[in-house]
Amino acid sequence: MPETPPPESGPDETLDSIGTAGVRVLQRRTGYRFTLDAVLLAHFAATEGTGATGRLLELxxxxxxxxxxxxxxFGLGPVDALxxxxxxxxxxxxxxxxxxxxxxxxxxLGDLRRLRELVPSGQYAHVVSNPPFRRADAGVRSPDDERAVSKSEVACDARDVVAAARHALMPGGSVSLVYPATRVAEVLGLLTQAKLYPSVLRLVHSRVDAPATRFLVHALxxxxxxxxxxxxxxxxxxGPGGYSTEVAALMEPPLAEQGR
Incomplete structure (x- = not known):
C-alpha cells in the first residue's frame, strides 16, 4: 500500500491562504499570526522597487x-527569508x-543583528521587513515567547533593522519597511543616519476619516x-469584504478567476 503523506498542518497549526496567487502559510494557532501589514508591505515593495533587479532579502x-x-x-525574487x-x-x-x-x-535561520556573520556585505538589490513594532518597554510583554519576539523589540529594534539593511544592500539598492505611524520621525531619522535615504512615504489609514495607523517607507x-x-x-x-477597492484587489482573486 502507498504511504500516507504527512498532514500539511500539525494539531497546533493552521494552513492559511492569502492574496490573489494562492499563497499558503503555516501558523501556530496560539502564536503570532500575520496581519494585513504583510500584504501591504509586499505590494508597496513591488510597486516602489520596480527598478531593482537581483536577489531580495526579507528580515x-x-x-x-x-x-x-x-x-x-508580484513576480519578484529570488528571495532569501531570514x-x-x-x-x-x-x-x-x-x-x-x-x-x-x-x-x-x-x-x-539566524539573527539579523549578526547578519555580517551570515551573508557578505552588499549582496542584495532590495531588502524588505515587517519588523517587531512595539518597543520592549512599552506595555506588558506577551507570556508567549513567539508572540513577544514577533511583536515587541525584545530581540531587535529599529536601529538593528536599519543596520542590517545597510549591510545587506548593494550600492543603489533599496529597502522597504512598515512601522506604526507614531514612529515615522524616528525611523526616517535612523534611515537617513545610515545613508539609506527615504524616497517614498505612504501613510496607511483604517478609514478615510481616521488618523494614520501605519506608514510604508522606501529608501535608497x-x-x-x-x-x-x-x-x-x-x-x-x-469594496469586497469591507475593504477599499485598492486593498480588496490585493486580497482575493477576481471572481472570474475563482470560477475557473
Missing part, C-alpha cells in the same frame, strides 16, 4: 507571507514546499533623490 520573515507574495503574486526563531523557521521551510517555491524562496542606499509622499492608503471602504 524577520516569520511565516514567509511577504516572501511568498513577492514571488508568487528568521530568528527555530520553530517558526521550521514552518517556513515546510511552506516553501507547499508553495512550490524551492527555487525562489530560500529560508535562512547612498542616493538622496528627495522624498515623494504618496496619496494615503485607505484600508476599509465599500
Amino acid at each position: 524577520g520573515a516569520g511565516s514567509g507571507v511577504v516572501s511568498f507574495l513577492l514571488v508568487k503574486q 528568521e530568528l526563531q527555530p520553530a517558526v523557521y521550521a514552518r517556513l521551510e515546510r511552506a516553501v514546499a507547499l508553495n512550490a517555491c524551492e527555487d525562489r524562496v530560500k529560508p535562512l 542606499r547612498d542616493r538622496d533623490r528627495g522624498l515623494a509622499v504618496r496619496p494615503p492608503l485607505i484600508v476599509h471602504g465599500e
Whole structure:
C-alpha cells in the first residue's frame, strides 16, 4: 500500500491562504499570526522597487507571507527569508514546499543583528521587513515567547533593522519597511543616519476619516533623490469584504478567476 503523506498542518497549526496567487502559510494557532501589514508591505515593495533587479532579502520573515507574495503574486525574487526563531523557521521551510517555491524562496535561520556573520556585505538589490513594532518597554510583554519576539523589540529594534539593511544592500539598492505611524520621525531619522535615504512615504489609514495607523517607507542606499509622499492608503471602504477597492484587489482573486 502507498504511504500516507504527512498532514500539511500539525494539531497546533493552521494552513492559511492569502492574496490573489494562492499563497499558503503555516501558523501556530496560539502564536503570532500575520496581519494585513504583510500584504501591504509586499505590494508597496513591488510597486516602489520596480527598478531593482537581483536577489531580495526579507528580515524577520516569520511565516514567509511577504516572501511568498513577492514571488508568487508580484513576480519578484529570488528571495532569501531570514528568521530568528527555530520553530517558526521550521514552518517556513515546510511552506516553501507547499508553495512550490524551492527555487525562489530560500529560508535562512539566524539573527539579523549578526547578519555580517551570515551573508557578505552588499549582496542584495532590495531588502524588505515587517519588523517587531512595539518597543520592549512599552506595555506588558506577551507570556508567549513567539508572540513577544514577533511583536515587541525584545530581540531587535529599529536601529538593528536599519543596520542590517545597510549591510545587506548593494550600492543603489533599496529597502522597504512598515512601522506604526507614531514612529515615522524616528525611523526616517535612523534611515537617513545610515545613508539609506527615504524616497517614498505612504501613510496607511483604517478609514478615510481616521488618523494614520501605519506608514510604508522606501529608501535608497547612498542616493538622496528627495522624498515623494504618496496619496494615503485607505484600508476599509465599500469594496469586497469591507475593504477599499485598492486593498480588496490585493486580497482575493477576481471572481472570474475563482470560477475557473
